[in-house]
Amino acid sequence: MNLRGKAYIAGIHEHPTRKAEGITLAQIHAESAVGALADAGLTMADVDGYFCAGDAPGLGPLSMIEYMGLNNLTHVDSTDTGGSSYVIHVGHALEAIALGKCSVALITLAGRPRAEGMATGTAPRVYAADAPDVGFEAVYGPTVVNMYAMAAMRHRHQYGTTAEQLAWVKVAASHHAQHNEHAMLRKVVTVEDVVNSPMISDPLHRLDCCVISDGGGAIVVVSPEVAKSLGDRAVKILGHGEAVKHLNAGTIDITYTGGAISGPRAYEEAGVLPGDIKYASIYDSFTITVVETIEDLGFCPRGEGGAFVSDGNLIAGQGKLPFNTDGGGLCNNHPGNRGGLTKVLEAVRQVRGEAHPAVQVANCDLALAHGTGGSIATRMGSSTVILGRADA
């Protein structure tokens, strides 16, 4: 069933906080929701679908629904695939709206790892002690960063991807972040800055890693009828794909991501090709995440991601594929260690022509947002959405 254009993104909001001292998780969810609904021209009373992931406090969506005073819900979804959850939620909202199960879907995210003093990337994290895989992995000290580092090491081995090529991803993000007043890291960095920053887990340096930040955001997805009633700012959802990739019984290949599966599904639904995309929000937990995902999404042949991202090719106004023009997770924001929602936000801004003028892509009628969740070197959830103007 092709759902191209069966729903629109009518409102977005990015919570401005980057260190949530004195602000609770529930408050960030709710303030983000209020902001996105105001952006759309809607209110809580209009919301009949609610979507959240594991960052929401309470049992699934229940506590946040109560906190926000949602009383007209006909559909809920608390799918959690880590940082990619919110890109999946956009797709699931599209499905629910197309089936008539709801017409105004609210998606929220919040996190405060900084305020909580969490060593997000370098401390072992066990999501569920009773998961069947945990015993065979946790004893060896896997962390977020050393898992992505193993992917980078293997990619380097197979394809010759260098530290300098990975560094270009961060350089491009920093060029964009300088224009974002809310970005955590606004200083423009060079390839030398990245490769000379402290080694965290070979071959990833500190500046190959995303920021740890508090914050949140929200997205309002609506039916074509509701979108029409709200004016002409709504962004059309053209295609969606989701996939889970795992260790496949021990026959592993960590040189690609689930984007290799979710991307083609999204392109097919949208009826477009990678070369048609004017702007891409690509999950950037680490520089290697971007290099592998760019290959998976067909922006270059497999193994050539390192060369593709080099020499400013991801910088708006210079390169062939402007990416993460808000500064991305590498420089702007990675609320709650879950960067998928902010990826959708900047893609919406680009299609609306509301990105910062210094990074706005000219005539941006077609944009892509991609989320990665879990771990690139074990099991991950990937999701791709393709967005376009209302007339697309």
Place this chain on the structure above:
Amino acid sequence: MSAAKTYMDPPINDESRAYWDGANDGKLLLKRCGDCGKTHFYPRVVCPHCQSSATEWYEASGDGTVYSYSVMRRSEIPFVIAYVTLAEGVTMMTNIVDCDPDAVAIDQAVKVTFKDSEGGQSIPMFTPA
């Protein structure tokens, strides 16, 4: 080396107990399916290839090669995390131990060894062959 790296006790359940008991006997155990004949990792009762529950334990040769690795520097004692592809064809997460971390390389031949966890459970690790 002054301080030695410590290892957490693995959570053990009814599906994994034989694996860890085997490690305590100095054996790296794998599971093979009695129906489709394929080995899988991590070991589980239900074969992920054909969903049969007729899976059986057997002892691995202990030989493998490094598929990928990383030296984790942000740790009190830096350590090498790795994926090792066993001679039996499956790849498992592990640590490379008893060697210079900076001398580890992809495709390097390694063999199984065992280290005790904090609670005395033996854990399969690998060291240069």
